Amino acid sequence: MxxxxxxxxxxxxxxxxxxxxxxxxxxxxxxxxxxxxxxxxxxxxxxxxxxxxxxxxxxxxxxxxxxxxxxxxxxxxxxxxxxxxxxxxxxxxxxxxxxxxxxxxxxxxxxxxxxxxxxxxxxxxxxxxxxxxxxxxxxxxAGAGARVRSDAAVTAVTGGDGRAALYRRNELEKGEVGDPCTLPGTHESAVVPYAEHLIALTAEEGEATKAVVRDRKGKRVASPEAECENPRGDAVTRRGVVFGCADGALLISEDDGGFTAEKIPYGADVPARERASSFHHRAGSDTLTARAGRRAVWVLDVTERTWTRVRTGPVVAVNTAGEGSPLLVLQDDGALHGYDIATGKQVSRTERLLTDAPGTRTDGTAGPAIEVDRSRAYLNDPAGDRVYEIDYNDNLRVARTFDLDMEPTLMAETGR
Known part of the structure; x- marks a missing residue:
């Protein structure tokens, strides 16, 4: 079929x-x-x-x-x-x-x-x-723990050991993985294809972790002056590539072939357990979300270079479409909650949607997720063998329910 x-x-x-x-x-x-x-x-x-x-x-x-x-x-x-x-x-x-x-x-x-x-x-x-x-x-x-990032020409796979390899998209599109090219050195972050180059964070022996820009031959062509301690999480936006750091975020941008680095600090010391470690957003949006510990959410506006911390209660999953749309938070009551990002106030809430009370989701583990596109959000209910389609512009109305013949424990939206 x-x-x-x-x-x-x-x-x-x-x-x-x-x-x-x-x-x-x-x-x-x-x-x-x-x-x-x-x-x-x-x-x-x-x-x-x-x-x-x-x-x-x-x-x-x-x-x-x-x-x-x-x-x-x-x-x-x-x-x-x-x-x-x-x-x-x-x-x-x-x-x-x-x-x-x-x-x-x-x-x-x-x-x-x-x-x-x-x-x-x-x-x-x-x-x-x-x-x-x-x-x-x-x-x-590369198995569990590998980070895969792509653009129109290459797919970069960074293993848990920091070593990275490139695969050609035209081979994948033919139904073949093809022979990879191994990049030199090891990396502290995912290698991210961007602006016909490869962006990553690396640390020379005894030195701080800094950004490195390579061409697709693996040759280093730029090293923007900015450090990123304890990097975790990354995202590609229209403004550039964002990496999560201990003190906030690092934004790598390209303009007319040149690359610059800019820090977006939290503005205060943030405990390690409350730092952003995995970003979620609508593809093409410059508004990123991440868990801020167990009971709050970070919203990073890349355009305005600002962080907002929204207190929500126990967080299972989070996402937003950005551009004035509500912050979507699945909480441990099994309901989806909508928050106004500017005020931090809850503005909408569904009835309980999940069959079983969800545990707090951590990076790389199975559990409910929120996927967002330009008009709808999707929430998987593994124990209920279903997926919900949510109209987030209409008070979190459940637009459709998809009943399945399997447990949709893991979910990812394609074609965005």
Whole structure:
């Protein structure tokens, strides 16, 4: 059965061919396995927006990837038709992540790569929506604890030991993992593809952790002057790449080929247990959320360079669409709560949605999650074998309930 999801590639636009050409002469190309520059359809010989092997759709193809680590049951829930499609099982999954098109099911023995088969290409003034057959793209050797970050040309995989490797997107799109290129040294953070470069945090022996910018050959091309003690968590925004640090956040931005680093401090000493360690946000938004310990939430406005701490009570999961939308917090009462970020006041609340009382979720563990796109939020109820669709602009109204034939313990939204 065909399964479709979409991908929103914020960095693709009109530069995708240039990015792929750059990769062809990069670190991956040195192994002799990169596609030659110019390979693929010519823009003069094919219609604008043509993608070989894919069909263009009239609307976005939103999907949820779902997994039950115990049974291995894995589904793709089509949010347009409401149908759940079965794919091959993967047991022992500790974390399910996505870059918008590909799902990454992390296990102790490696990471399964699942191509959802649908995506969005954003050209700035217009977009194209595509769909193709879903398929497995193989396994990446890095297992539990690996951090996967992507752009239009490369997928960077950083292992728990800090070593990183690059995989070419055009190989993954063909259904193959391909041969990776190993980057030099070790990293204190995930390696994040950004602005046709690779951004990471690294620490030389006896020195503080600082940002490093590499080209896709792995060569260091810039070292913005800023430190980031005890880095945890990262996110890509329209303003740049954000890393969580002991004293706040570090923002790495690019302008006309140059890279700068800027600290966004908390403004006060924050105990380690209350620091932001994992960011959640709507793709394309500059408003980031993170747990601030057990009973509060951090909201980082990257545009305004400000942190806001919202007291909420026991936090299980958090997210927001940003841009004036409510802060969404799943609390230990099993209900979803909405807060006004500016005032910190609760403005809406659902009835109890979760079948079992949820425990507090920690990074990398199974549990309820909140996924957010431009108009809806999604909350998984593992014990109830269901997923809720929430209209967060209408008092947290439950718009739809999707009943499933498996426990959706892990959930990630694709195609945003």
């Amino acid at each position: 065909s399964l479709f999801v979409r991908r929103n590639v914020t960095a693709w636009g009109s530069t995708v061919l240039a990015a792929l050409a750059l990769l062809a002469t990069s670190c991956a190309g040195q192994d002799g396995v990169a596609s030659p520059p110019g390979e693929g359809p010519s823009t003069s010989a094919t219609p604008h927006g043509h993608v070989e092997g894919a069909q263009e759709a009239a609307e976005q193809q939103s999907r949820l990837l779902l997994n039950d680590p115990e049974t291995g049951d894995t589904r793709v829930l089509d949010l347009i038709t409401g149908k759940a499609h079965e794919v091959s099982r993967t047991t022992g999954v500790s974390e399910l992540t996505t870059d918008g098109r590909f799902g990454y099911l992390h296990t102790t023995s490696g990471t399964r790569v699942l191509d959802g088969g649908a995506w969005t290409v954003d050209h700035g003034d217009h977009v194209h929506y595509y769909r193709a057959a879903i398929r497995d793209a193989g396994r990446i050797p």
